[in-house]
């Protein structure tokens with residue numbers, strides 16, 4: 697039986713190996729390389745439906761292209777987010793495929809802050825499960841799973857090193873010798889909560905709570921997997937290991953809270 701083009705139904709030659717005819721492939725490539733696709737009015741649903749016939753990978757490539765374009769200025773407008781959803785929703789892209797948690801969600805929070813000059817308050821129930829009691833005048837902002845780490849010295853032989861930078865701390869000596877190296881060591885697994893007044897951490901095993909008053913924060917930063925908080929009252933930094941999404945949203949929250 698003669699094969700048909702999956703897009704336009706025209707007959708395909710017996711020896712033709714692809715499922716889409718040459719004309720359709722050309723049309724598609726032109727459509728896909730045309731930068732005008734990135735402008736909002738051109739992204740209409742009919743075109744997207746046509747695109748789907750070329751397979752989900754094509755839809756994902758288009759989505760990635762849009763995402764790259766929209767984030768190039770480090771701002772993602774609500775209109776751009778809506779536009780991305782026009783691609784992701786009908787084709788049921790997964791949160792991983794849409795990079796929702798690591799890219800879009802932090803942008804949504806930034807947009808919320810810009811619009812309302814406040815942090816989005818999240819539901820309180822999830823928060824109660826953590827066993828952290830907040831005070832009446834506190835507003836709950838974000839929470840999640842986190843592991844507490846502590847910088848620990850340990851001795852190590854280095855053969856003529858210039859020193860290495862570990863999590864932003866320069867350690868090591870020039871000559872080959874035994875050196876004391878600082879490495880993050882996990883202390884406990886737990887959960888964190890950020891409110892407008894404090895950053896809380898509670899460990900799973902001991903239920904031991906760490907409360908960091910935002911007013912006492914000297915500096916904060918991130919280093920791939922860690923949120924690092926330096927306070928006036930503690931010599932060592934606090935190291936909270938958490939997901940990239942949680943690091944991003946916590947940093948956005950701290951930026952806002954400590955500026956206001």
Ligand SMILES: [Zn+2]
Nearest residue numbers: 701704717720
């Ligand atoms: Zn065709």
